[in-house]
Structure formats: C-alpha cells, structure tokens
Amino acid sequence: MILDVIVEDKKKKLKEHKNRISEEKMKELALACERKSISFYEALAKPGLSIIGEFKKASPSMGKIKMTMELTDRIDEYNESVDAISCLTEEDHFLGNTEYFKEIRKISPLPMIRKDFIIDPYQIYEAKVIGADCILLIAAIISDDQMKEYDKLAAKLGMDVLVETHDEEEMERALKIHPKIIGVNNRNLKDFTISLENTKRLRPMVPEGTVFVSESGVTTKEHIAFLKECKVDALLIGGAFMLSEHPKELAADWKALYDKN
Numbered sequence: 245m246i247l248d249v250i251v252e253d254k255k256k257k258l259k260e261h262k263n264r265i266s267e268e269k270m271k272e273l274a275l276a277c278e279r280k281s282i283s284f285y286e287a288l289a290k291p292g293l294s295i296i297g298e299f300k301k302a303s304p305s306m307g308k309i310k311m312t313m314e315l316t317d318r319i320d321e322y323n324e325s326v327d328a329i330s331c332l333t334e335e336d337h338f339l340g341n342t343e344y345f346k347e348i349r350k351i352s353p354l355p356m357i358r359k360d361f362i363i364d365p366y367q368i369y370e371a372k373v374i375g376a377d378c379i380l381l382i383a384a385i386i387s388d389d390q391m392k393e394y395d396k397l398a399a400k401l402g403m404d405v406l407v408e409t410h411d412e413e414e415m416e417r418a419l420k421i422h423p424k425i426i427g428v429n430n431r432n433l434k435d436f437t438i439s440l441e442n443t444k445r446l447r448p449m450v451p452e453g454t455v456f457v458s459e460s461g462v463t464t465k466e467h468i469a470f471l472k473e474c475k476v477d478a479l480l481i482g483g484a485f486m487l488s489e490h491p492k493e494l495a496a497d498w499k500a501l502y503d504k505n
C-alpha cells in the first residue's frame with residue numbers, strides 16, 4: 245500500500261534530516277522557540293463552515309500538479325478566503341519541503357498545519373521550529389502509544405493536533421486520546437478512490453465539541469451540499485484549489501453555499 249512506501253521513504257529522509265540537525269539540537273531549538281501559536285482549533289471551531297486550504301506541489305493520486313499561480317499569489321488568495329492553511333512538507337511523494345512551509349509562514353497570518361507523515365518526535369520538534377500551529381497525526385501509521393505521546397508533545401510545544409482516521413477502528417483508537425480536532429479521509433489509500441460516504445458513516449462516532457474535518461476529494465458544489473448534510477465543521481481542500489485559477493472565489497462560493505439556510 246502507498247502508505248507503507250511513504251513511511252519507508254520517510255524513515256530514510258528522517259535519517260538525512262537528523263544528520264543535518266541532530267535530535268538534541270532540534271529539541272533545543274523547539275523548546276527555545278518564542279513564537280506563540282495561533283489556535284488552529286479556534287479557527288475551525290467558530291460557527292459556519294471553516295476551510296483549510298492546502299498547498300501541495302504533487303501527490304500520489306494527482307501526480308505533479310501544474311501550478312496555476314505563484315506561491316505568493318496563491319497564499320494571498322488563501323489569506324482572504326480560508327481559515328487555516330495546510331502545507332505538505334513530505335518530500336518524496338508530494339514534492340513538499342519545510343522551506344515552502346517557512347515561506348508561507350512569513351506571508352500568512354492564518355494558523356498552519358504541518359502536513360506530513362509523522363512517525364518520530366523529531367518531526368514534531370521540527371514542526372514547532374518551522375512555525376507550525378498544528379500537526380497531523382495519521383492513525384493508520386502510528387500505534388496507540390505513539391498517538392498519545394505525540395499528542396502530549398504537541399500540546400507541550402503549544403501546537404494543536406488533527407488526528408486523521410479512515411475507518412471505524414481508527415476512529416475508536418483516535419477517540420481514546422480525546423482529540424480536539426478529528427478528521428476523516430475520504431480517499432482510499434489502496435486505490436485512491438474517493439467516497440464521501442466515509443465522512444457520513446464516521447460522523448456519528450464523533451462527540452459534540454470535537455471539531456470534525458472532512459478531508460480529500462471535495463471538488464464540486466454537490467459535494468458541499470452532501471457534506472452539509474453530514475454537519476462537518478471544516479473541510480480540508482487541496483487539489484480543487486491547486487487546480488483552480490480562482491481559489492479565493494471557489495472558497496467563498498462553497499462557504500456561502502454551505503452556510504445558506
């Protein structure tokens with residue numbers, strides 16, 4: 245499965261990162277960070293639909309994405325239309341980079357999530373150092389103990405956590421740590437097919453007060469109408485925005501549609 249390949253490559257990349265900046269040093273840098281996080285949770289918890297706009301250069305399902313605009317123009321549009329930003333930092337399969345993250349951090353006042361495949365505390369310290377307000381924890385690639393430990397570490401560093409799940413079993417595991425933000429990925433990572441039914445099926449498992457995010461495959465007005473029925477708090481949208489020449493208008497239209505009575 246693609247996730248196994250990504251995780252194996254991530255382990256190799258981690259070694260390279262640790263050779264450049266040691267674990268001890270990264271920890272020291274993170275603990276010395278003076279930047280106060282912007283609450284990712286609050287940005288998504290407010291009334292109405294919240295949108296996390298994603299920046300990515302490629303993905304296993306889309307391949308290399310043809311850029312419709314420069315990074316700065318895109319982020320200017322996101323700054324005016326979405327509630328938070330997701331930036332892929334995974335290098336091998338998404339062509340992401342911590343440098344893009346830092347570049348966006350400099351020009352956006354919005355809370356930002358480091359979107360990566362987190363399997364080691366080093367990446368959480370690194371997230372803090374590059375200016376992340378939130379990290380993604382993918383239930384499918386970590387144990388219960390890791391989930392608990394990484395959640396605690398993120399909180400210690402003043403960052404929120406978005407726990408991503410794909411099915412009932414992962415949702416039950418995730419709920420054990422009482423996450424403030426929980427996501428359901430609509431993409432089947434074996435064959436990349438999208439089913440928003442994932443969101444509909446898992447939605448009732450999520451307790452009130454927890455911010456519920458539907459992730460992946462949101463590309464049409466019909467999807468927005470369907471997700472409104474599911475009563476999601478937020479959407480994570482990547483491909484549709486990256487392929488659009490007007491992501492600001494798209495985000496505004498979809499929010500208006502969702503929030504309309």
Ligand SMILES: O=C(O)c1ccccc1NCC(=O)[C@H](O)[C@H](O)COP(=O)(O)O
Pocket residue numbers: 246247298300303304305306429431433436459460461462480481482483484
């Ligand atoms: O998008 C992929 O191909 C993918 C493959 C393997 C693991 C994760 C993957 N996607 C990560 C994401 O979570 C999406 O980038 C994000 O949910 C936005 O999805 P979309 O709006 O469909 O671009």
